Amino acid sequence: MPSSPSERGARGSSDRRALRRCVGIDPDRFAAEHWGRVPLFTSAAELPRAFDDLLDLGQVDELLSRRGLRTPFLRVARDGVVLGSAQFTRGGGVGAEIGDQVADDRVAALFAEGSTLVLQGLHRLWPLLIDLAGDLSTDLGHPVQVNAYITPPQSQGFSAHYDVHDVFVLQVAGHKRWRVHEPVHPDPLRDQPWADHADAVAEQAAREPLIDRVLAPGDALYLPRGYLHSAVAQGEISAHLTVGVHVVTRHALVEALLGLAGQDAGLRTSLPLGIDLADPEQLAPHVADVVKLLSAVLDDADPVDVAERVRRHLWSGTRPRPLAPLAQAAAARGAEEGTAVRWRPGLRFRLHVEGERVLLDLPHDRLTLPASTSAALDRLAVGDVVVLGELPGLPVDDQRVLVRRLLKDGIVVPA
Numbered sequence: 001m002p003s004s005p006s007e008r009g010a011r012g013s014s015d016r017r018a019l020r021r022c023v024g025i026d027p028d029r030f031a032a033e034h035w036g037r038v039p040l041f042t043s044a045a046e047l048p049r050a051f052d053d054l055l056d057l058g059q060v061d062e063l064l065s066r067r068g069l070r071t072p073f074l075r076v077a078r079d080g081v082v083l084g085s086a087q088f089t090r091g092g093g094v095g096a097e098i099g100d101q102v103a104d105d106r107v108a109a110l111f112a113e114g115s116t117l118v119l120q121g122l123h124r125l126w127p128l129l130i131d132l133a134g135d136l137s138t139d140l141g142h143p144v145q146v147n148a149y150i151t152p153p154q155s156q157g158f159s160a161h162y163d164v165h166d167v168f169v170l171q172v173a174g175h176k177r178w179r180v181h182e183p184v185h186p187d188p189l190r191d192q193p194w195a196d197h198a199d200a201v202a203e204q205a206a207r208e209p210l211i212d213r214v215l216a217p218g219d220a221l222y223l224p225r226g227y228l229h230s231a232v233a234q235g236e237i238s239a240h241l242t243v244g245v246h247v248v249t250r251h252a253l254v255e256a257l258l259g260l261a262g263q264d265a266g267l268r269t270s271l272p273l274g275i276d277l278a279d280p281e282q283l284a285p286h287v288a289d290v291v292k293l294l295s296a297v298l299d300d301a302d303p304v305d306v307a308e309r310v311r312r313h314l315w316s317g318t319r320p321r322p323l324a325p326l327a328q329a330a331a332a333r334g335a336e337e338g339t340a341v342r343w344r345p346g347l348r349f350r351l352h353v354e355g356e357r358v359l360l361d362l363p364h365d366r367l368t369l370p371a372s373t374s375a376a377l378d379r380l381a382v383g384d385v386v387v388l389g390e391l392p393g394l395p396v397d398d399q400r401v402l403v404r405r406l407l408k409d410g411i412v413v414p415a
Contacts, residue, residue, distance in 0.1 A: 018135035021048055022168045022220050022243065027139075036166065036187070036224050036247065039180055039211060044218025051170040051218060054128050057239060060150055063119060063126070065104040068092070073125065074102050075118040076110055080159035083115065111150075116157025119148040122241075124319075129241070134321050134346035136243065143246040143317035151176065151233040160205035160230040161194040166245040167223050171215040174238035176231045180211035183226035189251055194228075204228055215240070248314055256309035257301055266293045311350070315363035320347035323413050331414045332407035337389040337396050340415035341403055343380050347411065351377055360411070367409070373402055380406070385415040 016027040023030045024046030034040045044050055063069060071085040085100060088110055092101040111117060119125075123133035123146040137144040151157055153174075162183065169178070184200040185192060194201050205228055214234060215221060223229060225247065231240075261267050267290065276282050321344060331339070350361040358374050360367040369377070375393035380386055391399045406412040 016139040018132060019139040021051075021132070022136070022170065023222060024220075030222075034222060034224075039224065039227055040222040041211065041213060042220045042222075044216065047218065047220060049218075051172050051220075051241060054132060054170070055122070055126060055148055055172055055239070055241065057150075057173050057237065059126075060117075060119065060148065060239065064102060064107055064117070067125070068096070069102040069119075070098060071100045071102075073120050074107075075120060076107070076115050077118065077157040078110075078113070078115040079156070083110070111152055114152050114155045116152075116155065117148075117150040118157070119150070122146045122148055130322060133243070134319065136245075137318050138346050140245060141314075142248055143314065145244045145246065147242045147244065148172075148239060149231075149242060150237065150239045151231075153233055153236050153238075156230065156232045158230065160201060160228050162188065162201065162226050162228050163223070163244070164188045164190045164193060164225055166225050166247055168241075168243040168245070169215065169221040169223065170241040170243065171217055171219045172239040172241060173217055174236045175214050175216055175234040176238040176240060177214045177234060178211065178221060178229060178231045179205075179209040180221075180223065181205055181207065181209050181228035183228065186226050187224075187249070188226050189249065190246075201228060205230065246317060248310065252310055252313060253306060256306045256313075257298060259309050260301055260305055261294055261297045264293060264297050267297070311348075311361075315348045318346070318348060318363075320410075321345040321413075323410055328407060328410065328413065332404050335388060335400060335404045335407060337400070339388040339403065340385050341380070341388065341407065341412040342385045342415045343383045344411060344413050345383070349381070349411075351381060362411070365409070367411075369402075372398070376402060380412060 019027050019030070022042075023034075023040060024042035025034075025040070030040070064074070071089060074085075074088065076083045076088050088103060088106045089100045090103045090106070092098040107117065122129045123144065124130070126146075129146045133144045133146050149157065151174075160179070160181070162185070181204050184204050185194075185197050188194075210227075211221075213221075271277075271286060275286075323344065331341075335341070348363055350359075352359050352361075353371065353374065356371045358369045358371055358377060360369065360377065372393060376391040376399065379392055388399050388403050389396050391402070394402065403412065407414075
């Protein structure tokens with residue numbers, strides 16, 4: 001079976017529309033010159049449209065007052081200190097036996113006193129941001145999250161720090177002054193937070209910034225992980241979206257290789273009884289043995305096995321475009337010749353053939369299908385709208401069985 005359709009489906013649209021919403025240069029140029037390397041500021045005039053269609057201040061009020069938010073979907077910070085959730089939550093009242101629902105009156109008071117509000121996990125809550133995060137994750141090939149930061153006038157929520165993930169800052173409302181400095185610890189991993197380098201961060205933040213710019217509504221800023229940054233709202237309420245990209249690094253390949261090493265019996269052997277683990281001389285011969293065994297494992301490592309482990313990690317951190325469960329179930333029951341379907345946007349998958357079967361690997365499942373479905377699956381995996389009755393390689397009755405199965409399992413959706 002040709003591999004290109006499944007690969008194309010995993011990579012997403014060829015024009016990278018979601019990425020183009022965030023950067024004002026060609027995606028290939030962004031990949032070559034900025035991705036993981038250099039910050040990029042883009043003015044509103046260079047982008048397709050502003051970002052207030054994704055979230056505005058009225059919708060922020062709706063989220064805080066009418067959507068039943070609970071921790072940890074809201075954080076509150078002031079002067080670099082994150083407040084305890086008890087300061088802005090209380091019980092949900094009759095019929096909602098929970099103790100940590102966001103209390104809108106408490107939030108209002110804290111905001112009036114100068115606190116910054118952080119709406120977290122909006123890629124799980126707010127429809128347009130669910131779609132943006134899914135599409136951008138597909139364009140980039142890395143998991144994406146979305147938070148919103150709402151800051152009162154002339155206020156600052158967080159002091160200079162760096163993130164352990166790349167970010168796209170999308171200014172929604174108001175103006176915010178951003179100061180960006182060179183990294184003190186380039187390309188930090190997720191277990192290497194800025195607090196581990198607090199003194200170096202403070203010293204670097206006192207120097208001349210690399211970027212000192214006020215973002216206006218519709219402006220965007222890309223920051224690779226590790227770049228120091230701080231932001232202060234100007235003369236009105238400022239709201240921006242932070243799209244965090246949880247980049248998959250080369251270290252993820254190291255972790256996958258170490259996972260394979262766990263299959264080697266020699267590397268699972270216990271160290272001797274009574275060994276002094278603090279004594280380098282006692283450890284030395286065992287370290288030498290482990291190096292030899294590990295070297296042999298690495299020399300024999302199969303990229304297929306490494307890819308499977310990395311794929312599991314990536315796929316577990318992303319979700320496909322939401323589907324409507326009731327409509328989906330009805331479509332699965334009623335699919336007939338003429339029914340239009342398409343591959344579920346954002347669904348990670350891998351199609352390959354083993355013997356007389358087609359294997360469809362999914363984030364939480366693997367389907368085994370007859371080899372006769374190969375051409376039909378390839379056609380669907382491209383992502384275009386396809387009509388039942390026009391799938392290649394199968395009679396209509398078999399197309400109906402296949403499409404109903406794929407609808408039932410949430411792999412294709414009604415078009």
